Amino acid sequence: MTRLPFDPDRLSTPLAPDLGSQQGNDGAMTVSQVALLINQAVADAAPRKIRVVGEVSNFVGRDHWFFSIKDDQATLRCVCFASIARQVKAPVQDGLTVVITGRLAFYEVQGHIQFYVDKVEPVGQGPLELQLRVLCDQLAKLGYFDEEKKLSLPAFPQCVAVVTSRSGAALQDVIDTTSRRWPGLELLLYDVRVQGDQAAGQIGDAITTISQQAAKIGIDAVLLTRGGGSIEDLWAFNERVVADAIYHCKVPIVAAIGHQTDTTVAELVADLRSATPTQAAMALVPDAAALMMQVHQYAQRLTGLLSRQSSYAQQRLDAVRRHSLFRRPDLLVNTADQRLSDLVTQLVRSEKRCIEERNRMVAALDRQLSGVGPQSILGRGYSYTLDSGNRPLKLAKDVQKGHRITTVLCDGRISSIVESSGKETLPVGHPKQSDRGQGDLF
Amino acid sequence: MGKHRRPKFEDAIAQLEQIIENLESGETGLEDSLAEYEKGMDLIKQCRTILGTVQKKIKKLTADTDGKLVKKDTNV
Structure with missing residues (x-):
């Protein structure tokens, strides 16, 4: 610092130290005395509470944070004690533009003026978007967004739990759509706050409880939804507790949060994201009218198949009946009879030949025997x-x-x-x- | 996927599709085809009954003191 931030000539006498008792041999002030002067001057000159905007640099954060805040012409040293730092949700790092609230004071031990921070607010896109980005990075590394981990939706759900606010328009959209598509579907409303401090906890609890008891109650799927709003309004659906509950849920979850352009962590983790509550209901609930048509077509196909098979069987029967064997069965008998007769004739001839043969053999043997007999x-x-x-x-x-x-x-x-x-x-x-x-x- | 109670409609449709596939294969004899046809028409009747179910009222899920979820009527 090249000049003091105060005019020492303007200091009033009561504030000046009693130099007579403390000054050295040459009448000079001690360093501590000067430090006290500076501190007093700063306290007089600067407001008790200041808000400063600038870019963070040289950030060192463990429990207490030590960093500088700067613009293109000046730099200010800052300290944020742990009790304050813990309350800051957005991560602070070099390059981040922040507005800090606090007081100036002279830190006599190191001989410089520093800013004692009571509050840190990231500026512009920083605060929530940054927090969201950090959370998304964490969840992506844990596999929360992996497609292969997503559950498939039931083809014909009989009972769907809707987690939303009973007073919201989203619920009515869901009811209207499901009753039109499948009137027999059972809808169970789990009423939760969908914005505010308590919302994330309630939503997480609702999903976790449903997951634990779904099999007993007979819940086939969950529809998580709320209508449009600002990023702050929808922030509950970006909280870790909601992401965890959705990720570990044992039944499929369809999420439709805000407008089509809004994408929350809940929707990224869910098994299916839909742009609106109506589309979510359509994705989950089949169209009974279309199914009735399909069943009707199945009935026609069945009847057609059986009719064709019967017709084919009848044709085969007719072909068989037309065969000569069935029209003139006597031919079969005659043929067999003729065959039998031929066989009998052959048999008789064979027997006769056989006997003659044997007789010749006997006669020959007889002659042989006679020839050698006494x-x-x-x-x-x-x-x-x-x-x-x-x-x-x-x-x-x-x-x-x-x-x-x-x-x-x-x-x-x-x-x-x-x-x-x-x-x-x-x-x-x-x-x-x-x-x-x-x-x-x- | 978690263990779900398999809906009757899904079962019926799956069986119906299998019956049609069997009949279309041409490998089923006439007597078996007749039996399959009757079974198929029964399933179609079941499906039509399920699809024609009247609208159910929406109910509210709340947790009792033990944390157990119960269904309650609601005027939503």
């Missing part, structure tokens, strides 16, 4: 001899002189008495001598 051999001039016991006689030594024997020829028998018996001595070269392998006749 009678054939006898016919060629051979004979065989039986002893007295009618046993075939093979060896000469088996009989003795006087034994009766019988010789069998091809045309009869000769009975004889043995005169002598013994081995025959054959001449050399007789064929019988070398024939050892003829085999037995018997």
Whole structure:
């Protein structure tokens, strides 16, 4: 500071310190004395309460806030104690234009004049818009606005809870629209304040309570609505408590707050945002007249489908009935009869052939057998001899002189008495001598 | 989505659409088609009854001392 903000010559004597007792060797004032002078001068010159507008810079805020406020020509140091800082809703940061209310005083410890702030008000778009922006950033990071987390609306709700003021126009719009579209829908009004200090808390409580008891009561969806107003009027729907209640609600919520150009946090978090209460009701409640038409069309389709199927079945039946098998069933019998007759004929012929075949085989075997039988051999001039016991006689030594024997020829028998018996001595070269392998006749 | 009591109308419409789909597929025999048709017409009757329900009065939701929500008549 290049000049004091006061004229020291104008100071009255009672205010001046008693220099006689305190001055140093050369009569100079102490620093504390000067500080006291300055402080007094400031208190005299400046109003007790001042409002200052400027841009925040060098902001340091923990409990107490220390910052400067400046314009393009001057800077003023400021301090805002924690008790005041806690009440400031909008976040203060460098670059923010604010109006501060407070008093000037000389801070003798550091030797400068500073402004002791009693109140901070962001200017222009700052206050509420800034607060809204900060909240939106926070909620976006938490996923409150994520589309995949939004609940789908019920196709045919039977009971809808409307959270709004009973005295507002929005409620009547909802009632008119729902009764026109679906008269049988049950509407339950949860009356809340929709602006003012208590509004956010009431709205949050209403939604939370409905969410907890919806299944028991049978509530299928919630419609949160109010009519148009200023940003301050609608501010309750930008509060964190309302956003939390909507986000955690177990039933779908349709929100229609203010006019079409207004967008609140509640609407961003809700499962569906509608521009007006009427549109919200239309989004939630199906049109019974349109549904009745759809049901009528279903009835026509069903009847048509069955009629077509019956007709097709009838055509198939008629086609079958026209077949020759049904018109001349006797043909089927005749055919079968003819077939049977043919088979019988074939059977008889086969049997006859078979018997003839067998007879030929037997005859052939008989001839074969006769060819190798004893009678054939006898016919060629051979004979065989039986002893007295009618046993075939093979060896000469088996009989003795006087034994009766019988010789069998091809045309009869000769009975004889043995005169002598013994081995025959054959001449050399007789064929019988070398024939050892003829085999037995018997 | 939370657990909701499934409205009868939604059930009826869903069943009706399934019946129509079955009949349109051509894979249903004549006897089964007749049975499905009768069932479908019953559902249509149910839907028409629900849609024709008279208007219900709006009621007010309030929390009693235990915090339990109750419905009360209102002159809204």
